[in-house]
Amino acid sequence: MKEKVKITEVGARDGLQNEKAFIPTNVKIEFIKKLIDASLSHIELTSFVKASSIPQLADASEVSAHFVRQSISQEFSCLTPNLQGYKSAIEHGYKEVAVFTAASNSFTKKNINKTIEESIQAFEDIFLEASKNNVKVRGYVSTIIACPYEGWIDPDKVLGVIDRLLDKGVYEVSLGETIGKAIPSQVEKLLNLILKKHPAKLFAGHFHDTYGMGIANTSKSLEMGLRSFDSSSGGLGGCPYAKGASGNLATEDLLYLLDTHGYETGVDLNKIVEASQYIESFLGRKLMSKSYQALLASKI
Numbered sequence: 577m578k579e580k581v582k583i584t585e586v587g588a589r590d591g592l593q594n595e596k597a598f599i600p601t602n603v604k605i606e607f608i609k610k611l612i613d614a615s616l617s618h619i620e621l622t623s624f625v626k627a628s629s630i631p632q633l634a635d636a637s638e639v640s641a642h643f644v645r646q647s648i649s650q651e652f653s654c655l656t657p658n659l660q661g662y663k664s665a666i667e668h669g670y671k672e673v674a675v676f677t678a679a680s681n682s683f684t685k686k687n688i689n690k691t692i693e694e695s696i697q698a699f700e701d702i703f704l705e706a707s708k709n710n711v712k713v714r715g716y717v718s719t720i721i722a723c724p725y726e727g728w729i730d731p732d733k734v735l736g737v738i739d740r741l742l743d744k745g746v747y748e749v750s751l752g753e754t755i756g757k758a759i760p761s762q763v764e765k766l767l768n769l770i771l772k773k774h775p776a777k778l779f780a781g782h783f784h785d786t787y788g789m790g791i792a793n794t795s796k797s798l799e800m801g802l803r804s805f806d807s808s809s810g811g812l813g814g815c816p817y818a819k820g821a822s823g824n825l826a827t828e829d830l831l832y833l834l835d836t837h838g839y840e841t842g843v844d845l846n847k848i849v850e851a852s853q854y855i856e857s858f859l860g861r862k863l864m865s866k867s868y869q870a871l872l873a874s875k876i
């Protein structure tokens with residue numbers, strides 16, 4: 577039997593939040609429908625943040641209302657930076673939310689104006705409510721290898737943040753290599769440290785492709801036992817607080833690797849290409865994923 581790998585599609589949130597021009601809500605909805613049609617079972621739809629911080633996601637309610645309660649086989653999640661966001665998520669019927677911190681104080685300060693510790697403290701109410709409501713909480717840790725302000729990050733510091741989040745009850749920690757600078761040997765060193773203490777099933781890899789290392793780092797993480805990865809259709813994304821950080825690892829590149837390796841994902845690569853093609857036509861630029869481009873070229 578083929579071994580399963582979980583893919584969390586983050587294009588609609590992590591990807592689109594970096595697009596300056598507002599993508600109309602009906603386009604986002606159509607894009608997400610195409611992702612669903614590709615049989616992605618875990619999709620992060622949006623974020624309940626202040627519209628003034630991320631205007632692109634000001635339509636979180638409309639997008640959520642369209643999908644969450646109607647869900648048959650998909651597990652939808654959203655980012656909730658505070659209790660107010662969490663409450664909105666619950667009103668829309670989400671059974672999973674995500675909270676966000678980092679392994680670098682400078683990064684959390686610039687990003688959410690909190691230290692790492694303050695950011696975790698601020699989630700206290702979310703953790704309490706979520707355990708009452710039986711809602712799963714996923715924890716993002718950004719800058720696991722490098723920070724745009726502090727440079728290379730000490731792996732022990734990353735482990736410290738992971739310990740805190742797991743202690744609070746997150747069911748999965750998404751390890752964010754936010755600026756895409758890491759190389760596989762650095763990922764190996766960090767995972768060696770983490771996996772000595774915690775089982776691999778508690779972690780997801782969240783890589784970026786700024787220096788073309790996204791798939792190399794994913795491959796290293798797979799080799800070391802991770803079976804959960806975040807990616808975005810076509811490689812949408814970046815990071816508004818990490819200058820030069822280009823897109824997330826593309827779902828197409830991830831699927832090409834996993835399919836060819838013989839892992840089971842349940843996701844239809846050709847339909848992901850269709851979703852990317854659709855959203856690309858509203859972006860005014862080309863999506864960067866190599867596998868996306870190769871598959872498009874082979875269609876012509």
Ligand code: MG
Nearest residue numbers: 590813814824
């Ligand atoms: Mg990302």
